[in-house]
Amino acid sequence: MSQVLRPPMLDFGLVPTLHWFVEKFTESSEIEVRLRTPPEETRLPPPIELLLYRVAQEALTNVAKHARASLAHVELRVSAEGLHLSVRDDGVGGASPGPGSGLIGLIDRVEAMGGTLSLTSSTGQGTALVADLPVDDRDSC
DSSP: OTTTTSOGGGGGOHHHHHHHHHHHHHHHSSOEEEEEOOSSOOOOOHHHHHHHHHHHHHHHHHIIIIIOOSEEEEEEEEETTEEEEEEEEOSOOOOOOOTTOHHHHHHHHHHHTTOEEEEEOOTTSOOEEEEEEOOOGGGOO
């Protein structure tokens, strides 16, 4: 099933796919997105690339639907300590992973991969969604 939901762009790697998605997102919304990624592509296992793409996609979709933001920042960092993906916006805040929220599913998926997903969203101060995943030597492709 997850292969059906996997965008073909991921064949080129997570970094190019994030750039592609942010470009399409920016074209279809009035929200400026500043994307920061590693300068060189590090291929990750397909399930990890798909998970991080889905986190970014869900987070930006929520920004467009609910945040009333004008600016969002997406940052991907890959290091020996692990993978870090953050999506922040300058919107109204107040997001919570309550029943019926897509955030609950994201939290479950990130935790199933051994990671954590944190949400900071104070009313009037925007929202920050941060996914951290461990990496071991077997995770690089």
